[in-house]
Each structure stands twice: as structure tokens, then as C-alpha cells.
Amino acid sequence: MGSYIDAKYVYHGFVRVPSGLITTFDVPGAGTGGTQGTYAFSNNADGAIVGRYLDAAYMSHGFVRTAGVITSFDVPGLQRHAGL
Amino acid sequence: MSQAFNGTLAYSINTAGAIAGLYYDLGFVIHGFLRAANGAITTFDAPGAGSDPAQGTLAYSINAGEDIARYYTDASGSNHGFLRAAAGGITTFDAPGAGTGAGQGTISRSIDAPGVTVGYFLDSNSTKHGFVHAAGGAIVTFDAPGAGNAALQGTIAESINRTGSVAGVYVDVNNVSHGFLLTPAGAAIRPAKPPGVPL
Numbered sequence: 001m002g003s004y005i006d007a008k009y010v011y012h013g014f015v016r017v018p019s020g021l022i023t024t025f026d027v028p029g030a031g032t033g034g035t036q037g038t039y040a041f042s043n044n045a046d047g048a049i050v051g052r053y054l055d056a057a058y059m060s061h062g063f064v065r066t067a068g069v070i071t072s073f074d075v076p077g078l079q080r081h082a083g084l
Numbered sequence: 085m086s087q088a089f090n091g092t093l094a095y096s097i098n099t100a101g102a103i104a105g106l107y108y109d110l111g112f113v114i115h116g117f118l119r120a121a122n123g124a125i126t127t128f129d130a131p132g133a134g135s136d137p138a139q140g141t142l143a144y145s146i147n148a149g150e151d152i153a154r155y156y157t158d159a160s161g162s163n164h165g166f167l168r169a170a171a172g173g174i175t176t177f178d179a180p181g182a183g184t185g186a187g188q189g190t191i192s193r194s195i196d197a198p199g200v201t202v203g204y205f206l207d208s209n210s211t212k213h214g215f216v217h218a219a220g221g222a223i224v225t226f227d228a229p230g231a232g233n234a235a236l237q238g239t240i241a242e243s244i245n246r247t248g249s250v251a252g253v254y255v256d257v258n259n260v261s262h263g264f265l266l267t268p269a270g271a272a273i274r275p276a277k278p279p280g281v282p283l
Contacts, residue, residue, distance in 0.1 A: 042096045050094040050103050060091030062105055062119070074092045075107040075117050075125055 001043050003051075011037030013065070015049060027063045027070055031056035038063075094119070095144040104146035111135075116143030116168070118152060130156035130166040130174050141166070145194040145201075153195035155203070161186030165217065167201060179205040179215045179223050192217070194243040202241040202250050209279040212238030214252060214266070228254035228264040233279075241266070 001015045004024075010032055014024045027038045030053040040051040049065040053072070063072045090108035097103045101121035106114050113135055118126045130141045133156040144154040150170035155163045162184050168174045179190045182205040192203035199219035204212045211233050215225045228239045231254040241252040250266040 041094065044097045044099050044101075046099060048097050048101060050097045050105070052091070052093040052105075060093055060108070062092040062094035062103070064094065064097060064101075064103060064119075066101070073094075073119065073123070073125070075115075075127060078091060078107060078109065 001040050001049050003038065003040050008032075009034040011035070011039050011054075013038040013040035013049065013051065015040075015043075015047070015065075025065065025068075025070065027053040027061075027065075027072055029053065029055055029061070029072065031058070040065075092117070096146050098146050098148050098150065100148070100150075102146060102150050104143045104152045106141065106143050112137035114138070114140030114142055114157075116141040116152065116154075118143075118146070118150070118168075126172075128168060128172070128174065130164070130168075130176055132156065132158050132164065132176065134159040134161070143168070145192070147195045147199065148197045149199070151195055151199050153192045153201045155189075155191045160184075163187075163189030163191050163206075165190040165192040165201065165203060167192075167195070167199070167217075175221075177217060177221070177223065179203075179213070179217075179225055181205065181207050181213065181225065183208040183210065185210075190215070193241060196244045196248075197246060200244055200248070202244045202252075204238070204240040204252075207279050209233075210235040211279065212236065212240055212255070214239040214241035214250070216241065216244070216250065226266070228252070228262075228266075230254065230256050230262065232257040232259070239264075 016022045036054040038053045043049045092107045094105040103119040133141045139157040141156045152168040165177045182190045188206040190205045192201045195201045201217040231239045237255045239254045248268040
């Protein structure tokens, strides 16, 4: 698993299974500007993937992708704040 | 094209579905969090963590027992390792020989199931050396053969597996990066050198 950067510098997640099949994914709400998008950081033995995504305002959110289902979350109390 | 941002970053997940990560608050101070498999989030700060922008507690790695490791940056910008037990208690540590200047110090990278952490430290010359921090607290430092000893050269231990093998990278005197594998036997390693000691 990991991330790739497209021609517009947008990040997307991917997972490659042992057979070689690659599935790409984007977290709903991920931005489509430069350096925005989905960053996959690590996975566990069951194939669940965690990471973060940057939305269109460069706010970062956590996500977990389990069996293809993506759940996003934020630490409570954080207010939306555009990046510098 | 890098952007400053704040918000939540999830860095690792264990087999039970517990997640460790960090978040930047509105002042860009960094704090750690644990998200349990049921979605409940607990935030925490290592004792001594700084409260200026880009300082704070960087939680990245979680093991099967929900111990969390990485490092924190203090008010002077120096780094220190920490281990947060599943019950919530936090232990901090510094590798022997770690520098105390801004950007120097101890940086844990990962933790295995028994609670052994690995990482690296920057000495007073900002040269990097690997370490293994046993669950009982003992710290062994080492340099990969061929690692350089100039600032930002040296050895970085990245991860440890269930058999105790450590993988990492080292940067040689020509600033070229190489991989290394440290087996439990440790035959290929040498103790970390103090600053100024030639190769």
C-alpha cells in the first residue's frame, strides 16, 4: 500500500495485493489541488489502511480503510482552519 | 509545493484496529492521539513537550498491546523518545550521547509487540546513530558499517520485526543512502561513536 502523485501533484492511495492487482482509492472529501488528496501511511496484518487526507482547504483529516470501506475522523475540538 | 496545515493524521493501526497518530492544533502545536477500535479518541502529550508551533508530541507507532511510541520536541526544539503504555502512563528517554541542541536528540521510529522501540539520535554534531530501546529500559546504540560521521550523515533504525531484526538506512561519507539489516545476533554492528572520533 502507499500513495502516488498524479500529473497535477494530487495524492491518491493504493493497495497492491500479493497477486499483483492494484486498487486505487481516494477518501471522500479529499481535495484535488496540488499536494491535496489521500496519503496512505501504513496497514495492519488484516489489510486495514490508515492515513490522512488533505481537503480543498488543506485541512488534514484521519482515515481508516477496512475491507474497502473508508471511515474518516478528526480529533474532537479541532476547528476548520485553512493552511498557510 | 508543501503546505502548512493543521488537523488529524493517522499513522499506524494494530491488528485490533486501534490507531495511533497526531494532530496539529490551531496554533500548529502537535499532540498525540489513540483511536480505539470502537472509534473513541484519547489525546495525550508527553511530559516536557513544547507548546510552540511545530513542537509537541509526535505519536506514530502502535503495537498489538496498544503501546505507542515516537518522540516529542521540547521548548528548545530538542527531541526525546517516549513510550505510552496502554494504560496511559508515559515514559520518556534519551539515548546516551544524544545532543541537546534544536533538532538534535532522540527520535524513536517504531515499536514491536514486546515493547522494544528502535530509532536514532542526533549527537552534538548532528550525526545520526541507531538505537534499540529494550522494554525494560536498556538502550543499545550502534552505527552501521560505512556510515558517515558528518552532520546529518549516519545511521537511522527505522523498524523492528517480531524476531528482533532491525531495518534501516545509513548515509555514507559521500551522502549516499544505503539500507541495512541488523539481526538479533548483531555481528555486523559497532557501538555508536562519540562526536569527533574518526571512522
